[in-house]
Amino acid sequence: MLMNFVIKTVINGIALWIAALLVDGIEFGRGSSTWGTVTTVLLVALVFGVLNTFVRPIAKLLSLPFIILTLGLFVFIVNALMLWLTSWLSEKLGLAFHVQEFFWDAVLGSLIITFVSMILGFFNPKD
Template sequence: MLANFAIKTVINGIALWVAAWAVPGITFGRDMPASSVFLTVLVVAVIFGVVNSLVRPLLTVLTLPFIILTLGLFVFVVNALMLQLTSWLADKFDLAFHVEHFFWDAVLGALIITFVSMLLGFLKPEK
């Protein structure tokens, strides 16, 4: 179980890093040494995993009519909200992770994170 959590955290970290690399409005601290950026990515990945496991199911149930009405596309808005919440929590913990704008940066970042996580999830061993 701990190994599965570690693998998911690494996958989240890679997906967050790719989103920060691809979207100019998502940043992991500017002018920081590589070791600090790595540690920030790791801690933000843990926060992102906790937010996705605790808040996302509740928000998905609450927005289910919108998800059904939009044929599932509203899930990307829910994912963007989780990314924005992670940015807010990272700010509370004084971590150098920030998402600038909700619509363009968070939604595009959520799309990238979903795609990268899906691709890396295929490589994850089953047991």
């Protein structure tokens, strides 16, 4: 169980890092060392995972009429909201992660994170 959580956190970290590389409005602050940057990415991935575990189901439940109305496309907006909330909470915790704009940076970033997490999730032996 703990190992599965660690693997999912690493997958989220890789997905967040790739999104930061591809979307100009998503930024990780540069640490003084490579280890500092990796630590920041993993801590942000942990924040992202906790928010997705506890807040995302509530947000999906509250937005269920919009999800049904848009045939599921509103889920991408919920995912973007989780990324934007991760940015806000990370800044409050002193982590160097920032999403500049909700629309397009967070929406595009959430699409990339979803795609990368899905691809990397195929290699997770626990799923």
